[in-house]
Amino acid sequence: MAKQTKYCVGKVATYVNGDRLWNRLMALAKFGGLAKGGVNRQALSDEEVAARAELVRWAEAIGLEAFTDATANLFLRCRGADQNLPPILVGSHIDSQPTGGKFDGALGVLAALEGVEAIITSGMRPRRTIEVVAWMNEEGSRFAPGMMGSAVFAGARRLEDILNIHDKAGIAVKAELRKVLSAKPRLPQREFGQKPATFLEAHIEQGPILEIEKKTIGIVTGIQGKRTFRVQIDGEESHAGTSPRSVRRDALVSAVSIVQALQETMWDRKDIVRFTIGMFNVSPNAPSVVPAQVLFSVDLRHPDAETLRKLGDMIAPICRKAALRCDISVTELLHDPPLEFPQALRRKLTSIADALGIPNMEISSGAGHDARYLHYICPTAMIFIPCKNGISHNEAESITKEDAVAGARVLAEAIYSIAGAA
Ligand code: GLV
Ligand code: MN
Numbered sequence: 001m002a003k004q005t006k007y008c009v010g011k012v013a014t015y016v017n018g019d020r021l022w023n024r025l026m027a028l029a030k031f032g033g034l035a036k037g038g039v040n041r042q043a044l045s046d047e048e049v050a051a052r053a054e055l056v057r058w059a060e061a062i063g064l065e066a067f068t069d070a071t072a073n074l075f076l077r078c079r080g081a082d083q084n085l086p087p088i089l090v091g092s093h094i095d096s097q098p099t100g101g102k103f104d105g106a107l108g109v110l111a112a113l114e115g116v117e118a119i120i121t122s123g124m125r126p127r128r129t130i131e132v133v134a135w136m137n138e139e140g141s142r143f144a145p146g147m148m149g150s151a152v153f154a155g156a157r158r159l160e161d162i163l164n165i166h167d168k169a170g171i172a173v174k175a176e177l178r179k180v181l182s183a184k185p186r187l188p189q190r191e192f193g194q195k196p197a198t199f200l201e202a203h204i205e206q207g208p209i210l211e212i213e214k215k216t217i218g219i220v221t222g223i224q225g226k227r228t229f230r231v232q233i234d235g236e237e238s239h240a241g242t243s244p245r246s247v248r249r250d251a252l253v254s255a256v257s258i259v260q261a262l263q264e265t266m267w268d269r270k271d272i273v274r275f276t277i278g279m280f281n282v283s284p285n286a287p288s289v290v291p292a293q294v295l296f297s298v299d300l301r302h303p304d305a306e307t308l309r310k311l312g313d314m315i316a317p318i319c320r321k322a323a324l325r326c327d328i329s330v331t332e333l334l335h336d337p338p339l340e341f342p343q344a345l346r347r348k349l350t351s352i353a354d355a356l357g358i359p360n361m362e363i364s365s366g367a368g369h370d371a372r373y374l375h376y377i378c379p380t381a382m383i384f385i386p387c388k389n390g391i392s393h394n395e396a397e398s399i400t401k402e403d404a405v406a407g408a409r410v411l412a413e414a415i416y417s418i419a420g421a422a
């Protein structure tokens with residue numbers, strides 16, 4: 001029998017290289033980089049394809065094997081001593097919102113890569129295989145809904161149901177997947193159906209709590225529930241100079257009435273309900289034509305499952321009631337209930353942060369994450385690091401190098417502790 005040497009928490013963390021992690025964060029931010037410091041690296045775009053290739057280069061340089069699957073999730077494998085054990089997956093996403101920050105998602109992928117590199121450099125061979133992962137289309141800004149790659153991986157969504165989803169330009173997921181999967185370097189594809197031993201995700205908080213509480217690490221208790229909808233309003237084009245307003249079927253006028261009614265109903269005095277209309281398209285969008293169609297999104301979130309159900313179920317009736325002279329169709333894209341991550345993994349992460357002397361606290365997630373879908377198939381946990389003023393989904397998103405390094409140190413220790421010593 002192999003001799004087991006006792007591992008003391010802290011050794012792997014000493015191999016985390018803060019400069020390397022920070023330099024990679026800055027280098028990745030060049031792909032789709034914007035003037036105000038953020039990124040536009042939407043899912044399956046050319047910018048994201050180029051960023052993937054860079055990730056693969058970094059991973060292969062330290063001996064990891066890159067591969068993918070039919071949804072273009074990207075895996076970077078560090079083989080463990082016992083290939084018969086299911087792997088640990090660690091990562092997040094590298095796609096962004098159109099005016100996103102450089103850390104949302106990227107921090108989680110690069111902290112995972114840094115954690116694996118720290119383990120390799122330490123010379124301590126893990127027993128389980130570790131796979132760094134960048135899930136396809138977490139953000140859902142170009143192709144909705146988001147978390148596509150992780151949802152299909154976890155069996156929460158079928159591959160055939162995402163293939164014909166289109167972006168605003170009419171390009172289908174199917175076509176972009178073909179492009180990404182045939183891009184260089186061409187990677188081997190793995191079948192779906194694998195059940196990981198554990199999934200870990202590091203992320204920026206995207207809210208102000210850690211900063212206010214002066215804590216460096218958030219141990220995430222769970223994720224609030226979310227429902228998303230598309231509302232389509234159909235009226236009729238007519239001439240702005242000749243058609244009397246009393247007979248128009250103006251889709252924009254109906255939309256304004258609906259938005260007003262929804263805003264009033266979804267307002268709560270405690271300000272817990274999250275209700276957002278982030279996408280709003282008017283057509284034909286010409287100054288002298290009465291608008292014939294409006295299509296808008298609804299993003300509704302709440303930590304309580306029953307409240308989320310009740311509020312979400314009110315959306316279609318409110319839209320119909322406030323529709324004036326237009327036709328309405330409301331389509332629900334997603335209904336994800338609130339979830340709680342397992343206590344055992346949360347305790348493990350807390351004890352690692354304590355052992356490293358890093359101030360930490362439990363915190364719930366208002367944002368959605370790929371960890372949601374992994375949670376349904378394997379023990380899953382998340383850590384947060386602070387982001388300045390809680391600003392995210394904004395080019396101004398900002399973190400400190402010290403916090404990023406603290407997150408990577410906790411993550412590296414967690415990975416090694418779950419992978420076990422060879
Ligand atoms: C993820 O980006 C979310 O919108 O929660
Ligand atoms: Mn994210």
Ligand code: MN
Nearest residue numbers: 097104139393
């Ligand atoms: Mn995001």
